[in-house]
Amino acid sequence: MEWLRGMRTAPSRRQPVPDWRGTVRSRLLVCAAVVASWTAVIEARLVYLQVVDHGELLARADRQQLRTVVAPAKRGEIFDRKGRVLAYSVDADTIAAVPNDIDDPEEVAARVCKVLDGCNTERRLAIARSLGRRTPFAYVARQVTPEEARRVRALELQGITLLKESRRYYPNSELGAHVLGYVGLDNVGLGGIESAYDSSIRGKDGKVLIQTDNKRRAVFSRVEKPATAGAGLELTIDEYLQYVAERELRAGVEANHAVGGSALIMDPHTGEILALANWPTFNPNAFGRADDDARRNRAIQTLYEPGSTFKIVTASAALERKVITPETMVETSPGFITFPGRKPIYDTHQYGLISFTDVIVKSSNVGAIKVGLKLGPDVLTDYVSKFGFGQTLAPDFKGETAGIVWSADRLDASALASVAMGYQVGVTPLQMATAVSSIANGGHLLQPRVIRAVIKDGRRVEVPHKEMRRTIEPETAATLTEIMEQVVERGTARAAQIEGYTIAGKTGTAAKLVNGHYQKSDYNASFVGFIPSRKPALTILVVIDSPHGNGYTGGAVSAPVFKRIAEAALTYLGIGPNLNAPPPVLVTRHDPLQEPAPAAQPARAASMLAATLEPARNGLMPDLRGLSGREALRLLSQIGMSARLSGDGFVVDQMPTPGSSLVRGDACTLTLQRRAPPAATGGRP
Amino acid sequence: MSAMDFEYAIKKDIRNNPIVREVDEARQQQLWRSAGIGLFLVVVLLFSAWQHFELLRHGYQIERMQQERAAEEEVNRHLRLEIETLRAPKRIEKIAIEQLHLVPPARGQAIVIERVTPAAPAEKSVVASR
Numbered sequence: 001m002e003w004l005r006g007m008r009t010a011p012s013r014r015q016p017v018p019d020w021r022g023t024v025r026s027r028l029l030v031c032a033a034v035v036a037s038w039t040a041v042i043e044a045r046l047v048y049l050q051v052v053d054h055g056e057l058l059a060r061a062d063r064q065q066l067r068t069v070v071a072p073a074k075r076g077e078i079f080d081r082k083g084r085v086l087a088y089s090v091d092a093d094t095i096a097a098v099p100n101d102i103d104d105p106e107e108v109a110a111r112v113c114k115v116l117d118g119c120n121t122e123r124r125l126a127i128a129r130s131l132g133r134r135t136p137f138a139y140v141a142r143q144v145t146p147e148e149a150r151r152v153r154a155l156e157l158q159g160i161t162l163l164k165e166s167r168r169y170y171p172n173s174e175l176g177a178h179v180l181g182y183v184g185l186d187n188v189g190l191g192g193i194e195s196a197y198d199s200s201i202r203g204k205d206g207k208v209l210i211q212t213d214n215k216r217r218a219v220f221s222r223v224e225k226p227a228t229a230g231a232g233l234e235l236t237i238d239e240y241l242q243y244v245a246e247r248e249l250r251a252g253v254e255a256n257h258a259v260g261g262s263a264l265i266m267d268p269h270t271g272e273i274l275a276l277a278n279w280p281t282f283n284p285n286a287f288g289r290a291d292d293d294a295r296r297n298r299a300i301q302t303l304y305e306p307g308s309t310f311k312i313v314t315a316s317a318a319l320e321r322k323v324i325t326p327e328t329m330v331e332t333s334p335g336f337i338t339f340p341g342r343k344p345i346y347d348t349h350q351y352g353l354i355s356f357t358d359v360i361v362k363s364s365n366v367g368a369i370k371v372g373l374k375l376g377p378d379v380l381t382d383y384v385s386k387f388g389f390g391q392t393l394a395p396d397f398k399g400e401t402a403g404i405v406w407s408a409d410r411l412d413a414s415a416l417a418s419v420a421m422g423y424q425v426g427v428t429p430l431q432m433a434t435a436v437s438s439i440a441n442g443g444h445l446l447q448p449r450v451i452r453a454v455i456k457d458g459r460r461v462e463v464p465h466k467e468m469r470r471t472i473e474p475e476t477a478a479t480l481t482e483i484m485e486q487v488v489e490r491g492t493a494r495a496a497q498i499e500g501y502t503i504a505g506k507t508g509t510a511a512k513l514v515n516g517h518y519q520k521s522d523y524n525a526s527f528v529g530f531i532p533s534r535k536p537a538l539t540i541l542v543v544i545d546s547p548h549g550n551g552y553t554g555g556a557v558s559a560p561v562f563k564r565i566a567e568a569a570l571t572y573l574g575i576g577p578n579l580n581a582p583p584p585v586l587v588t589r590h591d592p593l594q595e596p597a598p599a600a601q602p603a604r605a606a607s608m609l610a611a612t613l614e615p616a617r618n619g620l621m622p623d624l625r626g627l628s629g630r631e632a633l634r635l636l637s638q639i640g641m642s643a644r645l646s647g648d649g650f651v652v653d654q655m656p657t658p659g660s661s662l663v664r665g666d667a668c669t670l671t672l673q674r675r676a677p678p679a680a681t682g683g684r685p
Numbered sequence: 686m687s688a689m690d691f692e693y694a695i696k697k698d699i700r701n702n703p704i705v706r707e708v709d710e711a712r713q714q715q716l717w718r719s720a721g722i723g724l725f726l727v728v729v730l731l732f733s734a735w736q737h738f739e740l741l742r743h744g745y746q747i748e749r750m751q752q753e754r755a756a757e758e759e760v761n762r763h764l765r766l767e768i769e770t771l772r773a774p775k776r777i778e779k780i781a782i783e784q785l786h787l788v789p790p791a792r793g794q795a796i797v798i799e800r801v802t803p804a805a806p807a808e809k810s811v812v813a814s815r
Contacts, residue, residue, distance in 0.1 A: 090762045239774065243778075
């Protein structure tokens with residue numbers, strides 16, 4: 001303040017003013033130096049941290065702030081041929097533990113066990129042992145139900161946590177269990193399609209990088225590697241047909257007190273397996289509780305001696321090689337045949353001199369053996385191989401059995417006789433159904449398959465049909481079909497008859513070979529056939545293992561099962577009778593607004609159809625020849641007549657004839673053929 | 686009376702009223718500029734902080750929503766599984782027979798009006814996601 005006072009006094013009395021600026025400057029310099037030093041130290045430390053320790057600190061920060069989480073790929077779904085879900089994956093809760101955080105394992109195990117379903121003392125002790133191991137992680141119960149998870153969560157136990165795991169579910173339980181297979185806890189297919197196509201269905205896990213805060217809460221996440229969803233599979237299986245096959249097979253097995261059985265429905269024109277049923281079966285949702293026998297896919301893994309159904313092969317070879325004709329007479333007297341060193345082979349009845357057709361119809365062993373001997377080992381084994389026996393056929397199944405067949409050079413007369421009637425060969429039901437399908441479709445051996453299409457990334461790629469080879473000529477197939485029709489009409493398979501349908505089939509009854517001896521009480525009873533035989537839509541095979549009920553033959557045991565499956569399948573698929581088929585029911589549309597526009601009428605001009613109806617106005621029968629079946633039906637409904645159809649395609653003949661008097665309400669019989677008659681015949685284009 | 690007796694001083698009246706402090710325009714401008722820059726820096730700082738916190742907030746929000754979405758999708762899958770379980774043929778047949786007392790149609794009761802064979806899908810086609 002001195003210097004301030006000095007300022008107020010007169011100049012003469014002024015004191016020398018101290019150099020305050022210098023003082024301030026020096027003090028500022030000191031401060032600046034201190035700050036600079038401090039800053040320099042800080043900067044040096046920062047440089048050290050950011051340059052020298054950069055890598056280590058970055059890694060430490062990443063460890064603290066970033067988490068890499070596996071984004072599990074969803075296992076692809078499995079559908080039936082109509083898109084109905086057969087196998088599906090959803091997340092399930094898994095109870096896990098951090099044993100290091102648990103003070104009293106016994107107490108925790110007891111409390112957890114109390115809320116878990118079916119937790120017994122043994123399991124409680126196992127949990128306690130697991131928790132007492134002082135490890136950083138342990139599973140307590142994997143893939144529990146939502147209710148169990150909720151109860152465990154409510155306990156709020158320290159060291160017990162809940163994780164999400166993908167679990168495979170089969171909404172139809174046992175339905176198609178052997179085809180679908182099952183999946184283990186680690187999401188790996190262990191059987192059936194799940195195993196065979198595991199690499200495609202499983203997909204690939206992805207990675208997600210998550211940035212967390214100090215409380216380990218996710219702040220940001222970034223997909224490092226997207227999860228690749230597994231491919232979906234569309235099967236050839238039809239859910240309803242599969243259900244019918246399983247239901248009727250089970251009924252057949254239980255009614256006949258049998259050990260088990262298989263039923264198979266196949267589309268003979270494509271080789272697609274529409275249903276594959278086995279009994280006993282299992283629930284793939286709880287596959288661990290099923291025994292090995294229940295999990296075995298009998299249709300592809302179990303060999304059986306087919307017995308008389310194999311005579312189809314003998315007959316095919318004989319007819320194809322023209323060794324015999326259906327009318328050729330075969331002497332089966334005296335009802336048995338003998339070979340050196342073995343017991344005589346008997347027929348069930350003494351048939352005497354019968355035609356080759358009757359050899360098959362009556363299932364004469366002696367007749368089949370004589371034909372087989374005529375064929376010789378080379379030809380017969382050639383056809384056995386051509387029909388697909390002794391080789392695996394379906395790439396869609398793991399563990400398919402190839403079967404047991406003879407090589408021609410080892411086939412002596414006795415063995416040849418056995419093979420000719422279906423003994424001393426081991427086949428699978430799938431092989432037999434495939435062989436008969438080749439007869440149904442005119443001689444094409446198609447690869448049986450169960451995968452119809454693969455759906456990947458939203459794109460459906462169909463699996464093409466594969467013809468393996470030609471077995472027989474279409475003419476031979478047609479002849480054999482006629483013979484097999486008679487088996488059902490008047491032979492051993494009358495129990496398979498369905499009114500209105502022609503069925504071609506063959507029964508088989510083979511004694512089971514146990515420890516090298518044929519059993520007198522255990523048989524494999526089978527029936528295989530296709531329906532409608534003249535335009536086959538389905539090949540159905542039924543094999544019943546060791547029936548002990550009302551009978552043991554294929555005709556008594558398996559044919560009725562075939563019939564029930566076929567009836568349900570035909571109704572379901574809308575396949576009308578081919579014998580004396582009733583006229584289709586036509587429903588008249590009454591809403592004029594809904595009438596299709598004339599332009600929408602296909603093929604034929606409306607004026608032409610109207611002209612056809614002209615005679616009806618005068619009470620005369622119009623000329624329907626040349627019209628398509630559908631057009632003729634439409635016109636008949638307009639003039640108040642019902643229709644009885646024969647064949648398919650275009651009308652080539654009609655009754656009442658054109659121009660005859662028209663009786664409304666009567667039925668008009670139309671004969672249809674695929675090839676349209678020339679315009680002049682029917683007087684129309 | 687000496688001159689000393691008279692305390693006489695002529696007080697020079699200096700009128701400095703008209704003297705005004707001249708505003709230094711340059712410094713004023715510099716001041717405002719500095720203040721403006723400071724304010725701008727503060728605003729930038731605040732905006733940056735706001736952005737940062739908004740980013741964090743949205744990050745939490747996005748994560749929460751993603752978790753909710755995943756949970757909803759899982760619920761959807763569970764519901765679909767339940768639907769598929771409920772429409773199993775075995776269950777439907779059991780209800781039809783035991784509760785509704787229905788029977789399978791006898792021969793002749795089921796009449797085929799027209800067999801509708803659905804067109805086969807193309808060999809390669811796009812499938813809508815479920």
